[in-house]
């Protein structure tokens with residue numbers, strides 16, 4: 199991606215003199231959905247004129263960088279494809295420690311509160327709580343994976359992104375949760391969460407764009423991690439269908455299964471098969487740090503991976519607090535090509551989605567390497583998490599309900 203930003207700037211400027219210059223995007227909270235006339239451009243010039251957010255790494259988390267308020271305060275949020283709301287610690291009564299300054303709505307001239315009676319409060323995707331005493335729209339959410347919870351008020355603000363030429367790209371009147379009372383059980387210290395789901399209250403739903411894409415590099419010296427709104431390249435690598443659903447999740451429609459060294463793992467159809475109202479399915483969830491599989495899939499995968507491990511490699515019990523369930527001594531890693539290939543396959547395409555070794559295994563920093571996949575909850579959705587999506591350009595064609603995966607290294 200980074201390379202496409204560099205080329206032929208002069209052509210871009212010519213295009214801009216003719217048509218564009220600041221193309222501020224009006225958030226359209228009143229309209230329940232995207233602008234149906236918004237087009238998907240694929241020419242590189244246009245590509246530079248879309249809002250993007252540089253992504254920085256903090257520990258094992260990737261964070262979008264953007265501004266909020268007027269004048270804008272630089273802040274950060276975990277991009278979460280499975281979350282409907284944008285929220286940040288804000289106007290704190292009880293906030294946890296974060297690594298950058300906390301947003302104070304009193305210092306912004308564009309902060310607007312939202313009343314309980316307004317449609318913007320009623321049409322929300324978040325559990326609102328209008329009890330008659332508080333005239334302002336409130337919310338209360340918790341996020342199990344990163345261990346945060348947030349309670350506060352729904353409000354509107356200007357969010358400031360940038361375009362591919364480093365110019366400011368404001369999005370006005372964006373609905374967000376001003377989190378006044380928040381908890382941070384695991385001490386992640388992130389200011390908030392950027393909902394990127396297919397719901398009218400997410401960043402995507404509030405924009406007039408119908409596509410987005412992201413890339414999170416495992417090593418910042420390889421390339422620039424970013425989230426790009428309005429641009430989703432389909433590049434002939436794995437492309438597969440998503441199943442539109444009432445929750446606004448990005449659910450794979452055609453999961454065939456997981457394969458280890460070409461052998462199919464024995465998982466009941468219902469585990470990855472999505473039906474509306476049912477409990478099965480595999481979703482794309484950048485808010486989950488690691489992939490989580492339904493226990494039926496997880497146990498079967500672990501058994502199959504063990505089948506392919508050399509017999510002299512003795513399984514070790516994880517000594518870290520992460521509770522990894524399949525670990526080995528580091529002395530075995532990297533010596534030979536011993537780790538079995540794990541891949542997801544989809545019906546209707548020859549292309550597969552392999553987990554490269556670095557996206558499948560993790561060093562627990564205590565002399566062991568472990569399968570970086572977690573046991574999910576019984577009868578729950580399985581989640582393709584952030585760690586397993588590293589170094590892959592993920593293109594989400596939201597309205598066309600397709601996703602593409604394109605390995606960058």
Ligand SMILES: *[C@@H]1O[C@H](CO)[C@@H](O)[C@H](O)[C@H]1NC(C)=O
Nearest residue numbers: 327337338339340347348349
């Ligand atoms: C917020 O949600 C949590 C968990 O769902 C619940 O325990 C708590 O009582 C709620 N708080 C309010 C004020 O509704």
Ligand SMILES: *[C@@H]1O[C@H](CO)[C@@H](O)[C@H](O)[C@H]1NC(C)=O
Nearest residue numbers: 415416417418419420421556
């Ligand atoms: C990242 O890549 C650079 C350059 O290839 C390398 O020197 C560095 O060790 C890598 N960092 C990690 C954490 O792998």
Ligand SMILES: *[C@@H]1O[C@H](CO)[C@@H](O)[C@H](O)[C@H]1NC(C)=O
Nearest residue numbers: 396440441442443596597599
């Ligand atoms: C997103 O929602 C729109 C409107 O409900 C729908 O047409 C579209 O197919 C959905 N896309 C996905 C990927 O679910």
